[in-house]
Amino acid sequence: MDRAALILVIIGAINWALIGFFQFDLVAAIFGGQDAWLSRIIYSLVGIAGLYCISLLFRDRQRVEG
Numbered sequence: 001m002d003r004a005a006l007i008l009v010i011i012g013a014i015n016w017a018l019i020g021f022f023q024f025d026l027v028a029a030i031f032g033g034q035d036a037w038l039s040r041i042i043y044s045l046v047g048i049a050g051l052y053c054i055s056l057l058f059r060d061r062q063r064v065e066g
Contacts, residue, residue: 001052002056004049005049005052005053006049006053007049008045008046008048008049008050009046009049009050009053011027011042011046012046012047012049012050014026015027015046027039027042027043
């Protein structure tokens with residue numbers, strides 16, 4: 001779950017960087033515009049993943065020694 005959330009957050013970060021630097025929304029370009037239902041699903045999943053990743057800030061890190 002952590003890895004999936006992190007991947008979605010990275011996708012969102014890349015999309016925001018493209019918007020900030022080039023005024024280009026990659027998600028909208030791929031999935032048919034900002035109002036398309038598939039784009040809205042992607043935006044929603046990225047947002048939920050970002051909220052989930054907040055929990056990573058408060059978790060104890062465990063070391064795996066091998």
